[in-house]
Amino acid sequence: MSFVKFPEKGGIVNSANMEEYSFYTDEERFLLEKCTVCPRECGVNRFEGGSGWCGMDAGMNIASICIHRGEEPPISGPSGICNIFFGGCNLRCTFCQNHEISRSPQGLSGSRLPMANILGQIARILDRGIRAVGFVSPSHAVPQVRAIIRGLNALGRKPVIVYNTNSYDKPERLRELDELADVYLPDYKYVTPEIAQEYSGSSDYPETALRAIREMYYQKGSTLRIDDNGTAENGILIRHLVLPGHVEESKRVLRSIAEEISTGISVSLMSQYYPVPDTMDHPLLNRPLSASEYQAVVREMEDLGFRNGWVQDMESHRNYRPDFRKKNPFT
Numbered sequence: 301m302s303f304v305k306f307p308e309k310g311g312i313v314n315s316a317n318m319e320e321y322s323f324y325t326d327e328e329r330f331l332l333e334k335c336t337v338c339p340r341e342c343g344v345n346r347f348e349g350g351s352g353w354c355g356m357d358a359g360m361n362i363a364s365i366c367i368h369r370g371e372e373p374p375i376s377g378p379s380g381i382c383n384i385f386f387g388g389c390n391l392r393c394t395f396c397q398n399h400e401i402s403r404s405p406q407g408l409s410g411s412r413l414p415m416a417n418i419l420g421q422i423a424r425i426l427d428r429g430i431r432a433v434g435f436v437s438p439s440h441a442v443p444q445v446r447a448i449i450r451g452l453n454a455l456g457r458k459p460v461i462v463y464n465t466n467s468y469d470k471p472e473r474l475r476e477l478d479e480l481a482d483v484y485l486p487d488y489k490y491v492t493p494e495i496a497q498e499y500s501g502s503s504d505y506p507e508t509a510l511r512a513i514r515e516m517y518y519q520k521g522s523t524l525r526i527d528d529n530g531t532a533e534n535g536i537l538i539r540h541l542v543l544p545g546h547v548e549e550s551k552r553v554l555r556s557i558a559e560e561i562s563t564g565i566s567v568s569l570m571s572q573y574y575p576v577p578d579t580m581d582h583p584l585l586n587r588p589l590s591a592s593e594y595q596a597v598v599r600e601m602e603d604l605g606f607r608n609g610w611v612q613d614m615e616s617h618r619n620y621r622p623d624f625r626k627k628n629p630f631t
Contacts, residue, residue: 321347321358323415323451328443332358338390338440339470339508354440355403356388360413360448361441363387363401365421366628367430370620372539372568372610374524375434375462375485377531382425382459383434384448385624390440390468391500393489394578395543395585400624402437419451426459431531434462434485442473449480460533467509468502474515483524484516484536491552510560513538522564524608537566541573542597545584550597558604567609569594569601572616588617 321329331337332346342352350357362384369380389402396402422433433452435445449461463477464485474481488509490496496505516536524535538557542550557567571594579585591614598611622629 320414323447324358324443325446328446331443337442337470337473339468339504340390340440350388352440354388354390356386356440360415360418360444361387362413362418363624364627364629365418365425366630367425367428368434368630370630371434371464371485372537374526374530374532375432375483375537377431378529379429379431381432381434381462382422382430383436383464384422385436385629386438386441386444388440389437389466391466391502391505393466393500394582395499395573395576396578397572397574397576397620398437398622398624399576399578400622415447415451418448419455422448422452423455423457426457430459431529432460432462432483434464436464437466438463439465439467439469439473442476446476446480460531462532465512467512468500468505469508469512471511471515474512474519478519482534483532484520485539486513486516486536487539487541488513488553488557489541490549491556492549495546495549510556513561517561517565522562522566524566535566537568539568539570541570542589542594543573543585544587544589544593547593547596551600554597554601554604554606558606563605564607567601567606569597569609569611570616571612571614572620574617574621589614 335342335344335346335352340353344352346352346358364385366383367380368383369376371381375381385401387401438445452459460482461480462483462485463481467486467488489500489505491506493503493506497503520534520536524537525533527533540550540553557565571589573589575586594614
């Protein structure tokens with residue numbers, strides 16, 4: 301059995317597996333061979349397995365490719381968006397609503413799909429009138445994102461590309477997406493390091509996320525451009541999930557956006573939190589958000605002068621409960 305050496309690198313990969321990774325550029329192989337894709341910078345060789353923080357190897361590691369109609373109106377558009385859900389994650393949020401796939405890589409039915417199959421699934425969804433493709437939880441999978449976009453473009457497909465991220469991203473990775481991503485959909489979870497450490501295992505999340513969002517803002521500006529059909533074509537929309545018992549933290553997040561970025565930027569203030577297995581016994585996170593908590597944060601958003609954005613009704617937590625054992629987790 302022969303081996304092939306990656307150009308300008310010291311690692312080796314079994315040639316029998318090279319075809320599986322032929323869609324990567326040399327630069328992308330280098331990133332994955334000693335992984336520095338995300339701020340964790342684990343340095344593991346993902347071609348040899350998923351031993352880093354995210355738990356993912358160098359494959360596609362896709363949990364689901366499906367039509368999703370539950371995003372913000374300009375993200376879903378009138379027909380929905382083709383969302384690609386990656387498995388694994390570079391955060392470990394105790395309240396993760398996609399915990400089935402963010403922490404259970406062994407359950408990824410599409411993890412070893414050939415690129416042709418992935419592109420075929422996406423193309424069939426686009427043929428149904430869907431105009432946008434969203435990459436969900438992609439911070440640890442930027443090489444995969446780039447490879448899929450290149451593949452779609454090679455097929456003559458130019459959908460609106462939505463980068464739907466937890467914002468634990470490196471600015472240099474985002475700069476690599478400058479000409480590829482049309483819409484950034486970043487979370488801004490917390491601004492207090494102690495809360496970020498307790499809930500996501502990353503005390504540096506606030507500063508890291510702010511740097512990432514600043515880079516997105518630098519690329520796109522504050523205007524979310526929407527076409528005549530109500531679908532976002534270009535720009536940035538910041539999401540914030542209000543957590544029960546954390547009204548003041550949510551207010552601090554909004555103040556950070558207002559002071560550090562712009563009140564002209566679009567904001568999605570989400571009420572859809574619901575307890576998951578890891579938070580059932582938590583003293584603050586063991587219940588849905590109350591209407592009074594949510595309205596207090598909405599008032600803060602209005603008082604700060606935000607001009608563009610979306611709010612949710614209080615029943616949203618009943619509707620956003622994916623089951624990734626199903627072909628379409630949201631039906």
